[in-house]
Amino acid sequence: MLTELSIRNFAIIDQITITFNEGLTVLTGETGAGKSIIIDAVQLLAGGRASVEYVRHGQEKAEMEGLFSIDPHDHPIYAVGKQFGIEVQDGQVVLQRIITSSGKSICRVNGRLVTLAILKEFGKTLIDIHSQHETQSLMIPDAHVDLLDLYDPVHIEKVKEEYTYLFDKLQALKKRYKDLNENEQEMAHRLDLLEFQYNEIEQANLSPDEDLKLEKERDQLANFERIYKGVHDAYYALYGEQRGIDWLNLAQQSLQDVCSYDESIDKKAEELSNYYYLIEEISMDLRNFFETLEFDPNRLNEIESRLNEINRLKKKYGSSVNEILSYMGRIEEEIEQLKNKDSHLSILAEQIKELEYDAYLEAIQLHDLRKKAAKSLVEDVHVELKDLYLEKASFSISFDPDLESQHLRKDEMDPSVQLHKNGFDHVKFMISTNTGEPLKELNKVASGGELSRIMLVLKKIFAKHHGVTSVIFDEVDTGVSGRVAQAIAEKIFQISKQSQVLCITHLPQVAAMADTHKLIVKDDDHKRTSTTVTELTVNEQISELSRMITGTKLTDTAKEHAKELLDLASAFKNQHV
Incomplete structure (x- = not known):
């Protein structure tokens, strides 16, 4: 609250x-x-x-x-x-x-x-x-089906979600079919553009993560002198007479001389000995590393040139080499579809037919649940209307098309059925406020006071569901x-x-x-x-x-x-x- x-x-x-x-x-x-x-x-x-x-x-x-x-x-x-x-x-x-x-x-x-x-x-x-003024929402027939669905959400909501999923998927397929089928000249221009883009990317001969690897190598070459000096100085700080390793060797030998007199010294001597050999190994690795370092200014120029080409492609096709390659894969698929348009249209048409039938079956189930809910809602509304001194009023819910599921064809779609976002039901709330008067849509019958009472009736009924x-x-x-x-x-x-x-x-x-x-x-x-x-x-x-x-x-x-x-x-x- x-x-x-x-x-x-x-x-x-x-x-x-x-x-x-x-x-x-x-x-x-x-x-x-x-x-x-x-x-x-x-x-x-x-x-x-x-x-x-x-x-x-x-x-x-x-x-x-x-x-x-x-x-x-x-x-x-x-x-x-x-x-x-x-x-x-x-x-x-x-x-x-x-x-x-x-x-x-x-x-x-x-x-x-x-x-x-x-x-x-x-x-x-x-x-x-x-x-x-809000009661005007009752005047909008498109909103009535949602109100009806709200009356029995336990049974209707799950089926409606499944239908909505199938319908949205169906609409996407239909759009693909329409885009592929219409405007031959536009499709030809599209094919030319995609082939140009594909060839441009293919000629670049890109490899996954190439931009990241090249940028790393460029940074190493650009900082060659700092890297060489750092590794060289580290090695000579460790190796040689009166250097780090020499002093470590002296320390571990000193402990070895007295370790037999104290167990704790023996343990420390062993640890120091292990560190000595480990650091000796590291110093050898550092020496081997800086001896193999070689600065190649031509390689740096090659990398810069290659990165410039990659950056040019990034401006067109993606923010990284991997995105460019992904885009290349997508347009390759679209090129194949455009070149073999007729076969793809045939496949899409078959997929649309199958999906449309699945959605149709869900729509039938939705229709049955709504008819059942409508019958119960009408009974509840009549009870509530009597409490508001509209005992002579008659409330009904109309369906267009008004079908019974047993009369619908299950082997293929009924030609009288047109699917939309809510199934195939068009629902309207109908009322007659006087005896002998035919049922009509709310906005054509109810006065302001009557409309207020009808809205209150529906609000009371839907309060526990809303x-x-x-x-x-x-x-x-x-x-x-x-x-x-x-x-x-x-x-x-x-x-x-x-x-x-x-x-x-x-x-x-x-x-x-x-x-x-x-x-x-x-x-x-x-x-x-x-x-x-x-x-x-x-x-x-x-x-x-x-x-x-x-x-x-x-x-x-x-x-x-x-x-x-x-x-x-x-x-x-x-x-x-």
Whole structure:
């Protein structure tokens, strides 16, 4: 859950730190007090689109930071952290977003700088924001198949992963086939270029690691004098009269003369004798080495010339000889394909056919699982719709093509099937809100209030599958009142039993259901406007509910009504512990 949120220099917010609890937290306040601005800040933490307009006037940057506590060890955030090399320790994740007045965006996860794309990957596993405009996502049919898959991830996810792997591989093969088959003139030019490159590399007669070996030999020749002097001086420091070895010999002979009188001296004499012979051997090796050293200026010129040629090739084909040889191998294969295009096209066509059939079989399995999930989802939606006084509504999920697997051909692909990234299913959520009316797509039937209720139904059903830490509702109850408002309040509370819920509302019924009620107030000291957040006590909550009921004037009747709302909410909560 979102444990703490810090916001600084953001819009009309100067600096605030808000702590959040589990369950349902409601944010209320006058219009324009800054409720939605707080949600905007959270949305930016989740990787939302930023604007310099968010930076408080006169400030250099706006800062947002959120601390999230993760309870289950199988939460998706751990997989995301592993993917991007960011460790999630002690079940905590800190997201940070800074927006500068120049328009730059700086993102961090657990203190590490990340790109906006990576921040978004973390954010979507932690935060799910729904506003009164967000319900428009229900209007996009392409998103419906993903929602359906989310309903039964245990059975669908594994099959979908296998299908996606086969489909991506199939698309890559098709692209290769298209590239090889189209534009004869372009292919001829490509062949000429590759043959020129291959011949240029072949004529260089490169050998693996040749550049590294030549550079090493060049360094030795370039430092010949220093090497010769160093080895020569080392040898003469060891060998000769009154030199190192001579003194070592004297030392080991002196110990040999007295070793019989003391066992410890005998041991040291033996060790020193071993060192003497070892150093004598080293000195002979040094002598042999410097006697064989010979400076060849012609060889140095040859090496420089060869390295110049290799460096010229590196500018074209790779940063090392090994990379150049690897590139040579790749273009040799492509040359062979271009010269024997027809046979390769035939092979690719056969591979495409086989892979397409394998993907088709996986798509059939996906279709069957989705049909089964759709039947169960429709039943669940109808139960939930009745709770929101849409008992006359009828919900359905349409499939195009609407096939049964037993009618599909298993020996070869059915000609009516066209594979895409989600299989061959095109899924649409359909609804009729009045008796006798035909089922239609959501955007052609539902009003704003109905759409809010349908979204809440789906959100409650998917809450246990989605896995996000915090669900945020920004005035999703717009356009409803009376008993529907109470039903929405109860539904939002039920969602909070699955995930932490933060809710901005103008409905007293929803506010009364809160486990924690925070009041957003805009202060104006005649110099600068700022926003403050206060957690309400029970008496303060009664006053705020009264204000929400009457508008401005607090009457005894309104207070009694507010107390009644709190009592009803408490009774409902106790029934759903």
